[in-house]
Amino acid sequence: SRFVSARSFQALSVLGRSFSTTQQDSNKVVILGASGGIGQPLSLLMKENKRVSHLALYDIAHTKGVAADLSHIATPAKVTGHTGPEELSACLQGADVVVIPAGVPRKPGMTRDDLFNTNASIVRDLSEACARNCPEAVLCIISNPVNSTVPIASEVFKKAGVHNPDKIFGVTTLDVVRANTFIAEAKNLDVSQVNVPVVGGHSGVTIIPLVSQATPAISFPYADRGRISERIQNAGTEVVEAKAGTGSATLSMAYAGAKFVNSMLGALNGQQGIVECAYVKSDETEASYFATPLLLGKKGLEKNLGLGKLLEFEVELLKKAMPELKANIKKGEDFVNGN
Ligand code: NAI
Secondary structure (H helix, E strand, O other), X not given: OOOOOHHHHHHHHHHHHHHHHHHOOOOEEEEEOOOOOOHHHHHHHHHOOOOOOEEEEEEOOOHHHHHHHHHOOOOOOEEEEEEOHHHHHHHHOOOOEEEEOOOOOOOOOOOHHHHHHHHHHHHHHHHHHHHHHOOOOEEEEOOOOHHHHHHHHHHHHHXXXXXXXXXXXXXXXXXXXXXXXHHHHHHOOOHHHOEOOEEEOOOHHHEEEOHHHOEOOOOOOHHHHHHHHHHHHOHHHHHHHHHOOXXXXXXXXXXXXXXXXXXXXXXXXXXXXXXXXXXXXXXXXXXXXXXXXXXXXXXXXXXXXXXOOOOHHHHHHHHHHHHHHHHHHHHHHHHHHOO
16 A cells, blocks of 8 residues: 555664664764863764764763753763763773863963963873773863873873874864864855865964865965964964953864764774874974874874975964974973973
């Protein structure tokens, strides 16, 4: 008959479900700092991600409430909440990807380096727990100053004897997201088609947008190029000032973090050709950590795609970035090694 009976409809939908369940990737994603301004919307976006089978949320406060709330959303990911250091190990065990947005954000007038004193020890302690409980997991570090917190995590992993530079990433996706948005606006382009690589570090002059390598190809007169590069470098401060003391970028960061983690999960599960910019251990410049476009793969970083061909203007930006970037890296390494 043309009509599907209630019973066979039920059977079909059960079939449909079990079919989609077998297609579901099985990945445990952990968020450390899950109750915060970034942590909550990032957790929401990860709860919606079909590649996530278990979303484990950790914070020093309020995690149970966030987890209970998210657990009612009708998507497959199982949500667990873990509060305080005694619940951290259980949260991390079996993790495929650990995202770290724990730590204090900037207030007006602060640089990202001003956060070092508070956030360095938070990232050190959380990295130690990762090295102990899930040394094979991919680490995605959002906590600022990223230029220093990534070297901190690396040194901690080295000390624990489990360092794999292909699995530790500083999340700089927000710089790319901002560059895409501002350039699409300036050139009246469909933002979904725009991709601007942003290299270097993640603070002020260390953020280097490579407008000459944008897709689609675009060009700006010299003065405009300076203005748009500066806007991308100072975009975080734009948000800090607009929020007037209540925090820094959280919603756009959650979007960017979810985009990066989704790319990472795709690559870890065998999707080919996935490229994201991120801040990693690097031989591309004289700075020992540097963000460039990276080909991601089943084991994390598969191939560093490097800087490509730079315009004179971009070479100047690179020169300006080096002293601050190198100092930030050394500060992170010295913090762990007690120098
Ligand atoms: P927030 O203060 O709203 O949230 C931070 C969360 O971390 C809080 O829930 C707090 O309880 C938690 N936390 C503190 N110590 C912890 C510990 N030892 N273990 C686990 N959780 C801990 O801050 P927000 O706005 O979420 O920012 C977080 C970090 O992300 C800041 O360092 C900020 O500078 C950085 N950030 C990075 C960006 C990037 O592009 N990479 C962009 C925007 C912010």
